[in-house]
Structures are given as structure tokens and as C-alpha cells.
Amino acid sequence: MNNSSPVIWWIRRDLRLCDNPALTAAIASNRAILPVYILDEQDAALGAAPKFRLGLGVEHFAQELAKAGSRLILRRGRALDVLRQLVAETGAGAVHWSRLYDPKAITRDTEVKQQLSAQGTAARSHGGRLLFEPWTVETKTGGMYKVYTPFWKAVRGRSVTSLLRAPATLPAPENWPVSEDLIAWDMGAAMRRGADVVARYCRVGEAAALTRLDEFLEDTVDVYKERRDFPGEDATSGLSENLAWGEISPHRMWHLGRAAMERGSQGAEHFLKEVAWREFAYHLMYHSPHMLTSSWRDEWQAFPWAQDITPQVLAWQRGQTGYDFIDAAMRELYATGKMHNRARMIVASFLTKHLMTHWKIGMDWFAETLVDWDPASNAMGWQWVAGSGPDAAPFFRVFNPSGQLEKFDPLGAYTGRWIAEGQDGPPQTALNFFDAAPVSWGLSPGSPRAEPVISLKQGRDRALTAYHGARENR
Structure with a gap:
């Protein structure tokens, strides 16, 4: 790499300027930086909602780079081929990127690093997506953790990388390579008429994420532990969508959450435990990648x-389904691309136990409809509820959606927000579901309420019979 050669900053799920080790390393080279996003086969294959939300994030980040005197170069194709072409076009001497940890990404990135290095281009991967690299957290005997509580005890006192400032400007090259047009990619095509509805509920970009974190730690964290399971209340951070696309780092959430805990904020430690739960999901995915496709x-x-x-x-x-908690949650999902965490557990239990349907079907539906889709967290969550995963809830723990509704939505705030049928003048949130739903579903807010698809007792009894039969046959 000569003194005038630029460096490529290959942007993936790290759409931020703060706390970005790959960007920091690129800047430290004292060379012009070429920010590049590549729509390769892996991102092109994303489900409708995550691909749409990724498009929103890329569009917003391009605007932020422009404010910093830079620009985002967009290319489509196989990542290695695109990077080689860009190196040939620009004379770039190095490529920096943030690591991803799912098996397909690891395979792709390993090949990129090997092939670029072989041709004389420096290829550097960096942390930033996780607090702790998965291979650095081991049990006393040297293996992976399979249970969350020991994992938490192992990491809660570990040092976490300090926060990094966002650069005011990025050094630009004299000549920019050609960029493709994001509009032409039509990242929201599969969303159809739901795109405009879901977009209203998205909080896109780093600034929005930082503001949300500050507001949560200032106004909400004290009640987080006690009220986070009540879906009708705004008692969570709401940062899952930003974390999924790297618009905020887990490091910032950890350091600011820990500062809140040291100030005496009551729910801050539990918030840190949830950040660590995400780390645990990645720890498991890295060490046992089969959890993405089959029972752990x-x-x-x-x-x-x-x-x-x-x-x-x-x-x-x-x-x-005819059950208010289930239907409210599934409508929230379709209208907003998000779902409250308590609701996720209830709908997953209903599908895998009352309906005796494989967790992969639910996991795939979430992968299609969640704007905060994350491979590790999605697989971990579904297998945890189904009983087939590590540190799982036992299969015989069958959530009763009616009982859960009485406990966590006793005044009907959540169901009233999302179920229009039977209400005089239903709220816009409830109507948004019908605006987003495909016309082919034939749904209308004026239709009668659906009848239960199965009795709760019948579903529970069938699930427990299958469970005990499977145990006897092992």
C-alpha cells in the first residue's frame, strides 16, 4: 500500500460512526476512506421486513456520511468479486470491516480475507458487534457455556472496550468510484403495501438510537425490571431494531447502563443482563451453528x-387465532415489524405447543416479518421457548395466553391497541394492521372476531402427551 492508496471501509451491519473499530482503524491509516456497502447474495436473501429496514438504514447512513464530507458507494454482487473490482478501480491498499458471526458470513469473510491477502491487499476484520468475541469466553474446563447464568457470572465483571468518538469528517479520495442507485434496488419490494405502514414505526439511524438510549436510562430504566413484561406499557429500551443493524453498539448500551446502575437506577442491572443475553445467543450460535437450522x-x-x-x-x-394476546401480538408484528418480548414468548409457545408446530416455521415467519431480525437472537428465542435449545424453558411449561393476558394486560391496553374488531372507533394502530395485511387475506376491521382455532386445554393436553411419549421413546 503506497502513501496515496485509499482504504475501503466495507460496511455491513454497523451503520454508525460512534464506537466503530473498523472505521477507527481505517481513519488511523491516514488515507482516504471509501465507505462501501455491498448487497451480496446473503443480504439479498433477507426476509421482506429485515431487507426493507436494512434499506432504510443504508439510505439514512448515506446521508450521515454526506454530512461528514464523504459518500456511500453501493455495489451489488458477490462480495469478493465486488471488492476485487473496487481495489482494481481505486488502487485501494486495504479493506476493513466489522465481524459477523453466523456460519455463512464466516465462510464468506474467511474467503475474502484469504483471497485479498493473497493478491497483496491488506484485509482486516474488527470487533464491534459484540462485547466479547465468542472464542474469548470459556468455562473453567475450556469449553463453551451452555447455560446463561454461569455465562453471565463469567462476563459481568469483564472489561469492555471503551467507547469511540465519531469522526467529524472522513478523509475523501480525489476521485470517487461509481455507485449504484439504492432506489433501483427496491429493498422494500416484498413488503408491498405494508412498507408505508411499517416505516411509520421505525426509528432509523444512529442519532435516533442514541436519543432512545438516553431517554430510556433517564426516564424508564428504574421500572424496567418490574414493568418490562407488560406489553401495553413503554417500559423497554426499544433499541432492538437499531442494535440489529448496528446503529448503536452494545458497548454504549453496556457502559451507559453500568453508569446508571452505579448511580442507583433500580432496573439497570437487569438491562445489562438482557444485553448479555444477546451475547449468550451469539456465543451459542458461534460454537454450535446448527442451532440456526435444527434442534440444538x-x-x-x-x-x-x-x-x-x-x-x-x-x-x-x-x-x-381467536385468542386476544396471540392475535394482538401477531398484528403488532405485521403492522410495525416488531413485537414485545413477552408477547414473543406467548406466540412461540402457542405455535410450538398448543398447535404442535415446528419452531422453524415460527422462526422463519419472524425472519420474514421482523425489522429487528437477528439470526442468533431469533434462533435462540424460538428454541428456548420450544424446549429444544440450550438453557431452555421446559417443554411442559405451556403458556396459557388467556392467563398471561390477565396477568400482563389486565386493563386491555395492549389488546385494545391492536385488535379492532368489536371496538367503536378503534385506534389507528389497530387499523394499521388491516392497511398492511395483504388484500388476499380478506380481512376487515368490521369482520366478526375469529373463533378460537383450538381449545387451550385440548392443545395443552396434546402437547404434554407428545412430550411424555417422546421421553419414553428415548
Whole structure:
């Protein structure tokens, strides 16, 4: 690399200027920086909602780079081919990027590093997406952690990388390579008419994420532990969508959360535990990547879950099960691209236990509809509820959606927000679901309320019978 050669900053799920080790390393080279986003086959294959939200994030980040005197170069294609082409076009001597940890990303990035290095281009990967690199957290005997509580005890006192300032400007090259047009990519095509609805609920960009964190730690964290399970209340950080796309770092959440805890904020430690829960999901995915596609526990591979999209499953997807908690949650998901965490557990339990449907069907639906989709957290969450994962809730723990509603939404704030049927003058939130839902579903806020697709007792009894039968056959 000569003194005039630029460096490529290959941007992936790190759409931020603060706390970005790859960007910091690129700036430290004292050379012009070429920010590049590549829509490769992996991002092109994302589900409708995450791909749409990624498009919003890329568009916003391009604007932020422009304010810093830079620009975002957009290219499509196989990552290695695109990077090689950019190196040839610009004479770039190095490529910096933030690590990803799912198996497909690891395979891609390993090849990129090997091939670029072989041709004489420095290839450097950096942390930033996780507090602790997965291979640095080990049990006393040297293995991976399989249970969360020991994992938490192992990491809670560890040093976390200090926060990094955002650069005021980025050094620009004399000549910019050609960029493709984001509009032409049509990242929201699969969302159809739901795109405009979901966009209203998205909080896009680093500035929005930093503001949200500050507001949460100032106004809400004290009640976080006690009220976070009440979906009708604004008692969580709401940062999952920003964290998913790297618009905020877990390091900032950790350091500011820890400062709040030291100030005496009551719920701050529990907030830190949730940040660490995400770390645990990545720890598991890195060490046992099969959790993304099959049951983590071998003994669950033959469990008799149905794997067909039945009318009951369609009713679940469309918020038409006849159970208020389930339907409110599934409508919230479709209208906003998000779902309250307590609600995620309830709908997952209903699908995998009352409806005896494989968790992969639910995981795939979330991968299609969540704007905060994350491979590790999604797989971990579904397997945790289903009983097939590490540190899982036992299968015989079957959430009763009616009982959960009485406990966590006793005044109907959540269900009233999302279920229009039966209300005189339903709120816009409830109507937004019908605006987003495909016309082919044939749904209308004036239609009668759906009848229950299964009795809760029948579903629970069937699930427990299957569970005990599977245990006897092991």
C-alpha cells in the first residue's frame, strides 16, 4: 500500500460512526476512506421486513456520511468479486470491516480475507458487534457455556472496550468510484403495501438510537425490571431494531447502563443482563451453528412437531387465532415489524405447543416479518421457548395466553391497541394492521372476531402427551 492508496471501509451491519473499530482503524491509516456497502447474495436473501429496514438504514447512513464530507458507494454482487473490482478501480491498499458471526458470513469473510491477502491487499476484520468475541469466553474446563447464568457470572465483571468518538469528517479520495442507485434496488419490494405502514414505526439511524438510549436510562430504566413484561406499557429500551443493524453498539448500551446502575437506577442491572443475553445467543450460535437450522438438543430432532403450513398456522400468522394476546401480538408484528418480548414468548409457545408446530416455521415467519431480525437472537428465542435449545424453558411449561393476558394486560391496553374488531372507533394502530395485511387475506376491521382455532386445554393436553411419549421413546 503506497502513501496515496485509499482504504475501503466495507460496511455491513454497523451503520454508525460512534464506537466503530473498523472505521477507527481505517481513519488511523491516514488515507482516504471509501465507505462501501455491498448487497451480496446473503443480504439479498433477507426476509421482506429485515431487507426493507436494512434499506432504510443504508439510505439514512448515506446521508450521515454526506454530512461528514464523504459518500456511500453501493455495489451489488458477490462480495469478493465486488471488492476485487473496487481495489482494481481505486488502487485501494486495504479493506476493513466489522465481524459477523453466523456460519455463512464466516465462510464468506474467511474467503475474502484469504483471497485479498493473497493478491497483496491488506484485509482486516474488527470487533464491534459484540462485547466479547465468542472464542474469548470459556468455562473453567475450556469449553463453551451452555447455560446463561454461569455465562453471565463469567462476563459481568469483564472489561469492555471503551467507547469511540465519531469522526467529524472522513478523509475523501480525489476521485470517487461509481455507485449504484439504492432506489433501483427496491429493498422494500416484498413488503408491498405494508412498507408505508411499517416505516411509520421505525426509528432509523444512529442519532435516533442514541436519543432512545438516553431517554430510556433517564426516564424508564428504574421500572424496567418490574414493568418490562407488560406489553401495553413503554417500559423497554426499544433499541432492538437499531442494535440489529448496528446503529448503536452494545458497548454504549453496556457502559451507559453500568453508569446508571452505579448511580442507583433500580432496573439497570437487569438491562445489562438482557444485553448479555444477546451475547449468550451469539456465543451459542458461534460454537454450535446448527442451532440456526435444527434442534440444538439432539434428543429433540425426532420430536413429532408438524412441519406443514396448516390453516391453524395461517391463522396464527394472520392474527386470527381467536385468542386476544396471540392475535394482538401477531398484528403488532405485521403492522410495525416488531413485537414485545413477552408477547414473543406467548406466540412461540402457542405455535410450538398448543398447535404442535415446528419452531422453524415460527422462526422463519419472524425472519420474514421482523425489522429487528437477528439470526442468533431469533434462533435462540424460538428454541428456548420450544424446549429444544440450550438453557431452555421446559417443554411442559405451556403458556396459557388467556392467563398471561390477565396477568400482563389486565386493563386491555395492549389488546385494545391492536385488535379492532368489536371496538367503536378503534385506534389507528389497530387499523394499521388491516392497511398492511395483504388484500388476499380478506380481512376487515368490521369482520366478526375469529373463533378460537383450538381449545387451550385440548392443545395443552396434546402437547404434554407428545412430550411424555417422546421421553419414553428415548
